[in-house]
Amino acid sequence: MNTAEIIHGLAANARAAAAKMRAFSTEKKNEALFAIADALESMKPQIIAANAEDVAAGLANGLSAALVDRLTLTDARFKSMVDGVRHVATLPDPVGEQIWERDRPSGIHIRKVRQPFGVIAVVFESRPNVFVDTAALCLKTSNAVILRGGNEAFKSNQALNAAVRAGLEKSGLPMDAVQMVETTDHAGVTELVRSVGLIDVAIPRGGERLIRAMCEAALIPVLKHYNGICHVYVDDKADLGMALSILDNAKTQRPGTCNAAECLLVHEKLAPMFLPMVKAWAADKGVALHDDGVGVEYLSMDLNIATVKGVEDAIEFINEHGSHHSDCIVTSDKERADLFLRDVDSAAVYWNASTRFTDGAEFGMGAEIGISTDKLHARGPMGLEELTTYKYTVTGDGVIRG
Amino acid sequence: MNTAEIIHGLAANARAAAAKMRAFSTEKKNEALFAIADALESMKPQIIAANAEDVAAGLANGLSAALVDRLTLTDARFKSMVDGVRHVATLPDPVGEQIWERDRPSGIHIRKVRQPFGVIAVVFESRPNVFVDTAALCLKTSNAVILRGGNEAFKSNQALNAAVRAGLEKSGLPMDAVQMVETTDHAGVTELVRSVGLIDVAIPRGGERLIRAMCEAALIPVLKHYNGICHVYVDDKADLGMALSILDNAKTQRPGTCNAAECLLVHEKLAPMFLPMVKAWAADKGVALHDDGVGVEYLSMDLNIATVKGVEDAIEFINEHGSHHSDCIVTSDKERADLFLRDVDSAAVYWNASTRFTDGAEFGMGAEIGISTDKLHARGPMGLEELTTYKYTVTGDGVIRG
Numbered sequence: 091m092n093t094a095e096i097i098h099g100l101a102a103n104a105r106a107a108a109a110k111m112r113a114f115s116t117e118k119k120n121e122a123l124f125a126i127a128d129a130l131e132s133m134k135p136q137i138i139a140a141n142a143e144d145v146a147a148g149l150a151n152g153l154s155a156a157l158v159d160r161l162t163l164t165d166a167r168f169k170s171m172v173d174g175v176r177h178v179a180t181l182p183d184p185v186g187e188q189i190w191e192r193d194r195p196s197g198i199h200i201r202k203v204r205q206p207f208g209v210i211a212v213v214f215e216s217r218p219n220v221f222v223d224t225a226a227l228c229l230k231t232s233n234a235v236i237l238r239g240g241n242e243a244f245k246s247n248q249a250l251n252a253a254v255r256a257g258l259e260k261s262g263l264p265m266d267a268v269q270m271v272e273t274t275d276h277a278g279v280t281e282l283v284r285s286v287g288l289i290d291v292a293i294p295r296g297g298e299r300l301i302r303a304m305c306e307a308a309l310i311p312v313l314k315h316y317n318g319i320c321h322v323y324v325d326d327k328a329d330l331g332m333a334l335s336i337l338d339n340a341k342t343q344r345p346g347t348c349n350a351a352e353c354l355l356v357h358e359k360l361a362p363m364f365l366p367m368v369k370a371w372a373a374d375k376g377v378a379l380h381d382d383g384v385g386v387e388y389l390s391m392d393l394n395i396a397t398v399k400g401v402e403d404a405i406e407f408i409n410e411h412g413s414h415h416s417d418c419i420v421t422s423d424k425e426r427a428d429l430f431l432r433d434v435d436s437a438a439v440y441w442n443a444s445t446r447f448t449d450g451a452e453f454g455m456g457a458e459i460g461i462s463t464d465k466l467h468a469r470g471p472m473g474l475e476e477l478t479t480y481k482y483t484v485t486g487d488g489v490i491r492g
Numbered sequence: 493m494n495t496a497e498i499i500h501g502l503a504a505n506a507r508a509a510a511a512k513m514r515a516f517s518t519e520k521k522n523e524a525l526f527a528i529a530d531a532l533e534s535m536k537p538q539i540i541a542a543n544a545e546d547v548a549a550g551l552a553n554g555l556s557a558a559l560v561d562r563l564t565l566t567d568a569r570f571k572s573m574v575d576g577v578r579h580v581a582t583l584p585d586p587v588g589e590q591i592w593e594r595d596r597p598s599g600i601h602i603r604k605v606r607q608p609f610g611v612i613a614v615v616f617e618s619r620p621n622v623f624v625d626t627a628a629l630c631l632k633t634s635n636a637v638i639l640r641g642g643n644e645a646f647k648s649n650q651a652l653n654a655a656v657r658a659g660l661e662k663s664g665l666p667m668d669a670v671q672m673v674e675t676t677d678h679a680g681v682t683e684l685v686r687s688v689g690l691i692d693v694a695i696p697r698g699g700e701r702l703i704r705a706m707c708e709a710a711l712i713p714v715l716k717h718y719n720g721i722c723h724v725y726v727d728d729k730a731d732l733g734m735a736l737s738i739l740d741n742a743k744t745q746r747p748g749t750c751n752a753a754e755c756l757l758v759h760e761k762l763a764p765m766f767l768p769m770v771k772a773w774a775a776d777k778g779v780a781l782h783d784d785g786v787g788v789e790y791l792s793m794d795l796n797i798a799t800v801k802g803v804e805d806a807i808e809f810i811n812e813h814g815s816h817h818s819d820c821i822v823t824s825d826k827e828r829a830d831l832f833l834r835d836v837d838s839a840a841v842y843w844n845a846s847t848r849f850t851d852g853a854e855f856g857m858g859a860e861i862g863i864s865t866d867k868l869h870a871r872g873p874m875g876l877e878e879l880t881t882y883k884y885t886v887t888g889d890g891v892i893r894g
Binding site for chain 2: 113305336420
């Protein structure tokens with residue numbers, strides 16, 4: 091079989107599994123999640139051994155230390171992964187939830203109800219725990235999922251796949267609700283995103299290059315997160331202690347995350363007073379300051395600084411150079427804050443709070459499959475609800491349109 | 493300027509207009525809609541003259557009678573188009589509407605608020621009133637729109653564009669909130685759907701060929717409506733009078749619409765009794781019956797018939813051969829109806845009611861920009877709400893992530 095045939099076969103199996111998934115109650119799905127967690131624990135030795143092979147191959151192939159670290163399933167990461175599956179079982183099930191209902195003068199009664207997408211394809215890189223996290227979220231929402239991980243984690247993913255499918259089998263859910271792409275060529279990804287009618291949506295969980303390649307090839311919708319070029323704008327009416335505290339948190343708490351700040355905007359009137367404070371803070375914390383990094387996603391202890399004429403200027407700067415992810419204004423002026431909150435065209439807009447809060451758990455979603463920088467369907471953190479669509483059910487007593 | 497430069501220029505103008513649109517209140521937007529309606533009325537002679545030129549050219553070029561009819565702006569259609577603009581002004585404004593708000597233990601307060609997309613591109617065919625309908629819906633939702641109509645309606649659209657922009661100018665809204673693509677080559681459409689970062693979403697309002705071409709080229713999201721292959725399944729526990737009445741309405745009330753039935757499924761036990769009734773009805777109404785039209789969208793007085801073993805078989809048939817648009821079960825058995833409503837994977841699923849109700853006005857949305865057969869973002873009729881995205885506004889008193 092060539093790659094196209096393999097992917098078509100997986101997609102057809104997934105479609106059939108998705109049709110069966112509709113019949114399972116929340117309780118049954120949760121039971122399956124617990125069975126998967128148990129299977130992961132009982133198959134831990136095989137999984138860790140497979141992961142050790144991947145790590146050894148990675149080291150031999152000269153994978154960077156950062157990538158080797160991301161690839162490695164430590165005991166703590168393994169436990170957190172299994173805990174994650176059991177946590178998803180405790181979350182509310184969005185499937186079947188009624189969004190609204192109405193009676194119409196024609197005599198029809200309409201209900202708008204959340205439904206699974208059907209089949210989701212997820213393409214991810216390096217970290218093998220993503221395989222399990224994603225499978226759990228998709229199963230909880232009655233979706234079938236096809237997972238395509240990075241080649242450097244191939245054996246780890248195979249072992250995780252076996253455990254997840256063992257859990258599904260044990261609990262009587264269709265095993266093909268979770269499938270792994272076992273071809274390693276890039277054509278597999280292209281075939282996935284061109285599977286119109288079989289796969290409903292593709293979600294890349296990886297770098298910008300992967301995402302762009304998927305979007306270029308895609309005929310099916312892609313839910314994506316490009317990058318996080320987040321700004322903190324410090325207004326001349328800001329409390330400077332608060333501004334520095336927010337900047338510090340947004341930049342240094344976890345500089346490698348997408349919701350970390352990459353650019354500080356300072357009101358020009360405030361600059362003479364505030365910039366020396368920023369320089370002292372940067373020296374103390376080991377942050378390198380730049381003035382030529384407009385639109386750069388550093389993901390490191392680097393920060394670009396620019397001055398602006400005021401809030402309107404800041405809004406324009408952010409909308410032009412940011413990535414529509416998370417941006418913050420620090421000010422005591424409500425009118426300026428309201429303008430910023432209204433006009434900055436980002437998924438999450440902050441007033442006197444750190445951009446680091448853009449996160450499914452911090453937003454109270456319970457779990458997260460990613461953060462969307464798209465505007466269609468889902469924007470910002472994507473939880474279980476964002477893995478569903480809806481349908482209208484319409485009932486009548488034989489009513490016809492006049 | 494080549495086509496790419498022209499489209500890029502339009503998109504940049506639209507982006508700037510979209511940023512300005514955020515500042516206008518509902519009242520101000522409604523004022524602009526009324527000004528547009530007035531401008532259309534005062535410029536009616538020029539519009540009708542331009543339309544007459546298009547019609548004459550169409551006749552000279554051998555356009556089909558059906559297309560010439562769709563192209564023609566009669567007095568009644570002109571009035572209905574202008575009334576439509578004033579009607580949109582009376583509808584509730586979704587922009588700024590709060591979807592939910594919550595306080596989090598961290599100390600942040602989150603609001604999820606509806607927002608305009610920004611810039612929408614709409615590509616449509618033949619009927620010039622679509623230009624005005626679409627502009628009104630996009631303006632009401634604070635979006636800027638770029639419209640690309642069919643070449644056969646080029647002069648009509650130019651005249652309508654002039655009137656709409658005159659209305660915008662008079663009311664102080666940015667004129668570039670509505671722009672028309674005045675290049676006639678297909679490359680213009682391709683450039684539109686590849687304008688990442690400038691155009692947020694593309695909406696085709698036309699045939700399947702147009703939609704497929706746009707999806708193939710697209711790098712931006714496309715909200716689309718492929719086709720309507722709708723089914724009526726008559727269960728052996730159906731009231732036969734009701735079944736025939738629903739079938740008649742779904743097939744014959746307006747056979748050219750996407751929510752008209754194309755296929756009748758009959759429970760095999762019922763077939764000996766019901767099919768003769770169907771044949772008599774078809775003969776009476778002039779409906780041609782087929783048994784080889786599985787998956788065909790007739791849009792005419794033709795109907796395919798198949799027998800099925802029961803509700804499960806009907807569900808499988810519909811999910812495989814339908815277009816996930818609107819499908820109906822006629823039965824007095826609640827259990828079977830519930831199964832049908834749950835498992836048929838369509839935008840609208842009916843129990844004892846005609847599929848013809850799938851329509852923005854019938855669903856109480858006030859207006860409709862189309863019916864989505866997608867599952868992402870919008871499914872089924874798309875009204876004003878479906879022309880918006882959302883953002884999270886997060887406020888705190890200097891709170892940082894721990």
